[in-house]
Amino acid sequence: MITNILIPTDYSEASFNALETAIVIAKRNNAAIQIVHIDDTAYTAEETYPIKNATQIGHAIADNIKQRHGIETTVFFKEGFIGPTIAKLALEMKPDLVVMGAYGASGHRDYFIGSNSYYTIKHACCPVLIVPEGKRWQDFNKVLFPIRPTLGGFKKYQYISDLVIKIYPDCNFELLGISIDRKDQDVKQVSEIADEMKSTWKNAVQYAVSYSFGKNIAEEVLDKADKTAPDMLVISSTVDVANKQFFIGPFSQRIINHARMPVLCVFRTPDN
CATH class of the missing domain: 3.40.50.620 (HUPs)
Structure with missing residues (x-):
């Protein structure tokens, strides 16, 4: 709430x-x-x-x-x-x-x-x-949400998705699965995370899943945002390879700097 x-x-x-x-x-x-x-x-x-x-x-x-x-x-x-x-x-x-x-x-x-x-x-x-400046942002119908399989990641992703739904209950998620060097394993885990997240949503939230296999996560996310034109972009510490608690690394910084839409930054959750 x-x-x-x-x-x-x-x-x-x-x-x-x-x-x-x-x-x-x-x-x-x-x-x-x-x-x-x-x-x-x-x-x-x-x-x-x-x-x-x-x-x-x-x-x-x-x-x-x-x-x-x-x-x-x-x-x-x-x-x-x-x-x-x-x-x-x-x-x-x-x-x-x-x-x-x-x-x-x-x-x-x-x-x-x-x-x-x-x-x-x-x-x-x-x-x-x-x-960002230049436009009134009130409806967040389409939300781009990059996710990367990490230890304990699901709990954080669940918290973030619940928060987004509170911000705009009628949102639809574009889940962008990020994989750097474990393509098959990461695809499987991202799919499992998406299904598990969906099972926790009480309303009729829709989602689609796509994947990124590039080395430069920031450019992959920004390119996806340019192509799909979401109303909101969500990032957390899992976007950066180091994945340290509260870590805002170069990928996160570049995404925030260059995104043309509102960016929801979640680097802390109630559990940490």
């Missing part, structure tokens, strides 16, 4: 876009929204200035969400380094999901995914949904 969503904002177009997505998810789950604006002007070497009337803007946004959507909404104002502050707030508030713009909470100052988004994904105690 998604009951609490944390949304960092710098009042940029990217963060407002993420907020719109979070509102839709909150309404579907009767969840509360917690907005946080972080002033990092005293913590960066760049010449930046605090946003004028940031407090008034934040309260106005929260009031508007309450009035228009009937969602319980609170707003917080903090000072500090943005990434660590978000991760600390997530630990304290225990949200079920963090939703943030593709360029994180520092807007144009970040390159690609941005240091703040990267830090949040790596250190937050819950899944993080990264929402």
